Amino acid sequence: MVTLAEVARHAGVSASTVSYVLSGKRTISKQTRDRVERSIRELGYHPNAGARALASSRSNIIALMMPLRTDMYVPVMMEIAIAVATTARERDRDVLLLTGQEGPAAVRRVVGSGLADAMILMDVELQDDRLPLVHEADRPAVLIGLPADTTGLTCVDLDFTATGRLCAEHLAGLGHREIAVIGEAAGVYERHTGFAERTMTGIREGVRQHGLRMLHRPCEGSYESVAGTLARIFDERPGTTGFVVQNEAAIGPLLSLLRQQGRAVPEDVSVVAVCPDQVATQHSVALTSVAIPAEEMGRRAVELVMAKVDAAEAAGGRGNGSAHGNGNGSAAGPAAAGAPDRVELLPPQLTVRSSTGPAPRS
Amino acid sequence: MVTLAEVARHAGVSASTVSYVLSGKRTISKQTRDRVERSIRELGYHPNAGARALASSRSNIIALMMPLRTDMYVPVMMEIAIAVATTARERDRDVLLLTGQEGPAAVRRVVGSGLADAMILMDVELQDDRLPLVHEADRPAVLIGLPADTTGLTCVDLDFTATGRLCAEHLAGLGHREIAVIGEAAGVYERHTGFAERTMTGIREGVRQHGLRMLHRPCEGSYESVAGTLARIFDERPGTTGFVVQNEAAIGPLLSLLRQQGRAVPEDVSVVAVCPDQVATQHSVALTSVAIPAEEMGRRAVELVMAKVDAAEAAGGRGNGSAHGNGNGSAAGPAAAGAPDRVELLPPQLTVRSSTGPAPRS
DNA sequence: GAGATCCGTCGAAGCGCTTCAACGATCCTC
DNA sequence: GAGGATCGTTGAAGCGCTTCGACGGATCTC
The missing domain is CATH 1.10.260.40 (lambda repressor-like DNA-binding domains)
Structure with a gap:
């Protein structure tokens, strides 16, 4: 060497x-x-990376904590991860991949060993185990997702409330009066990941504001599950003409079933999905959808976390870029110039494709 | 600290x-x-990780190079990545995430800086840019996938040839005489990733051995593409009763289309897929399939690469665990005890589910 | 043109750890 | 019970880098 x-x-x-x-x-x-x-x-x-890290006490490494379970949103997670890695490299940082496996202890280890200068946590839950440690560690950290209490935290996420509202408004604008939401699997709601609830909040707002009727049914991604859910929806509300689908896996089955039942999309029913663009365009009908901006989320997370690292550096100390009074969030203010704690909600964007159209004459 | x-x-x-x-x-x-x-x-x-790395010249980090493009096999890639990270952690190693973005230079950088002790390369192509550098770097490395020339390399992959053979044999055993292969998108064959070709080789072997007739058609994952491909297949070979599908994305559309055309699965046609178990079980018909053992591939890759690191260490030097004469592959032999270069092909396993059955009476 | 200022370079002190040689103490062995 | 092995522990020498203070020389200032 x-x-x-x-x-x-x-x-x-x-x-x-x-x-x-x-x-x-x-x-x-x-x-x-x-x-x-x-x-x-x-x-x-x-x-030599080790020597450099030792002498400068900066490793130029960002830790990325992936969710343990790989049952959901895999493409989104992957896209975020790749965006994080790519953006980090553009800024001369490397990315350390951590899985949930190790649990919250991983936070302690990485921070304690100086292996990484900062952390990005994916798939944050409303009450996340790792948050106390993040606070305690007082190291630059950014969450992708929104926990219940964001005090002193920096978060990036899609504005799911606005997303829900947008979907409802789009359908309302086309004249639909009765809509149904094919939601996430029940497990998602139980885990309290938050985004599902926020989407529903937004949808309800839109529904109320435009005087729609709405039915919300959680649904697994399997064909049978979608079939059952769909049957029950039409049973209860035969007049339903608009669907909002948040569960990626349910989209394929839903389209198949509608076709089978002789309901044409978008002539008889309109479908708007919340999913990555790639998913929206690969079905038999190109779906009107609100994109999940995975790439942008990953990129912003890196930008924010690096701003915090630099701010902490400039401020002379370790730390989170803003002072942590012991829980008395007094005078949070703009703090030192640089990177204040903040919640950054990306505005949703609805792309009209071929799956939504005017409501049929009743 | x-x-x-x-x-x-x-x-x-x-x-x-x-x-x-x-x-x-x-x-x-x-x-x-x-x-x-x-x-x-x-x-x-x-x-302190840096101090440790400096003093011991071991970082206890394994670099994982992900493919740049995220268009394919995302769930498989993700599962491999998670398995790598998890297995590495069990053995007190961390994983550095690299994307293809940086290209072959990433190999040089990571090796040169001592950031990682070893590398795992995913999605290896037949003629891979990174291979010359891997050789030159002479650092422990394991490939997931099989390049054209594996001299001096350690590789892990599913035995796709055996996989293909297994699919053909399964259909033959059920009495099918005319089968069709819905292959990967044309781009996959052009990129020469190898596994698609190897699968076809295996299928052809099985076809020859059991005296079947076979039609092979590359196919995109989109609904329209599958529809077109399917129409052309039945046009050309109306007697086709068995399908082998290698393209995950094509599975959903294929099942929809068959149902629409009134062809019952498995009464009229049988379908066997090459895909992760999770994919196989989430469709309207549970698919008979050969699993892609992503988790095992990731785990084995880590085990092999760590064996090489240890062997190199024991041998006193850096290096790849086996000597590299300048290209004269003489006396490769078992070399020093430890981890010789090798190609490890995981045996495929076919799980019979509900999508295959006896061929209909002709 | 004397003093202050700035620029470009250098020497040396460490960052926190691993590891080697060495050493006293304890244990055998005959 | 003397000589050699063995065991448990220590001190010190780096690993390759960053960074601080210092320093000679050129440039500026009045």
Whole structure:
């Protein structure tokens, strides 16, 4: 392995000069810089990550905690993860992959060992085990998802309330009066991941405001489950003409079943989905949908967490970018310039495709 | 941050003693060990990862290179990644997530900086850009997937040839004489990822051996594409009664279409799929399938790569666990005990579910 | 043109850990 | 009971880097 010292010797300068060329923290004459850079290239030098981390107490690594269960939203999770990794690399950081397996202890370990400078937590639940540790660790952290209490936390998520409202409004605008929501599997509601509830809140707002009637039924992704749910919906409300589907897995079966029953989409019933664009466009009918901006969520999470790292650095200390009085959230204010704690809800965007149309004449 | 020195002081021993308690590399009396461990707990000590890496030139990190494109097999990729991360953690290693974004240069960087001790490469193509660098880097590496030339490489993959054979044999055993293969999207064949070809090789073997007739059609995952492909198949070979589907995305549309056309599964046509079990069981008909053992692939990859790290360590040097003469693969042999280069093909397992049955009387 | 200022470079001190050689103490062995 | 092994522990030397203070020389200021 080539070391910095060897580069220095090769270039005829001191080690510190090489270091400053690399970091840019002091001005170096163009002449020297060129010479050093040439030596680096010729020798194929790569700074040793461990030594760097030790000397600077910055590892340039961001930890990404994935959900343990892989039963849901896999494509979304994956897209977020890839966006995180890609964005981090663009900013010269690496990403450490942690699974939920290890539980909250992972937070303690990573923080304690200085392995990572910051954390991004995915799939945050309303009452998340890891949150107390995040607070205690007082390290830059960003959550993807929204816990019940966001005090002192920075979060990124799709604005699911606005999403729900948007869906309801879209259907209302097309003249639909009775709509049904094919929701997430019951387990999702029980786990209190929050987004399902928020979507429903938004839908209810839209429903109330536009005087619609609405039926909400949780539903598994299996064909049988969708069939049962659908049957019950039409049983109870034969006049239903609009559907909002939040469960990706239910979309395929739903379209199949509607076709089988001779209900044309969008002539007889309209369907609007909440899902990634890729999913929306791969079905027999291209779906009007609100996209889940996975890529943007991942990117923003990295940007926010890095801003916090830099802010903490500038402030001289470790820490979260904002002071933590012991729970007395007094004077949260803008704090030191940089990255205040905040909740960033991405505005939903509804794309009209071929699955929604005017309500049929009653 | 608590340091090892503080632990030593607190326990009334020297720093080296604490280090040996932690690593177990020398015998320490139970009494001292207990005392040290107690201090560690009381102070909440976590060894500093950077310092450790620097002093030992081992980072205890395994790099995982994900494919850049997220268009395919996302659930499989995700499952592999999670299995890798989980298995690594069980063995006290962490996982660094790299995307294809950075290209082959990532290999050089990670190896050069000592950030990771070893690499696992996913989604390896037949002629993979990264392979020359893997050879050159001479660091423990394991590929998930099979390149054209596996000399000096360790690979893990499903035995797709056997998989193909198994599918053909299963259908043959049920009396089907004319079968069709709904293959991967044309792009997959063009990219030469290899597994698609290997599956076809196996299917052809089975077809030949059992005297079947076979039609192979690449197919996109979209509904329209499947519809077109299916129409052309029945056009050309009306007597087709058995299907092998390798493209996960095509499964849903295929089942819908068959149902629509009044062809009952499995009474009129049988369908066998190559896909994760989870996918196989979530459709309207539970599919007879050969599973893609993602979890096992991830786990084995970690086991193999760690064996190589240990072997290299024991052999005193860096290196790949086996000598690399400059391309003259002479006397590859068992080499030093430990982890020789090898290709590990996992045996496929076919699970009979409800989508295959005896061929209809012709 | 003397003093203050700035620029580019260097030397040295550490960051927190691992590991080697060494050493006293205890245990055998004959 | 003397010599050698063995055991448990220690001190010190780095691992490769960052960063602080210092320093000579060029540039500016009045």
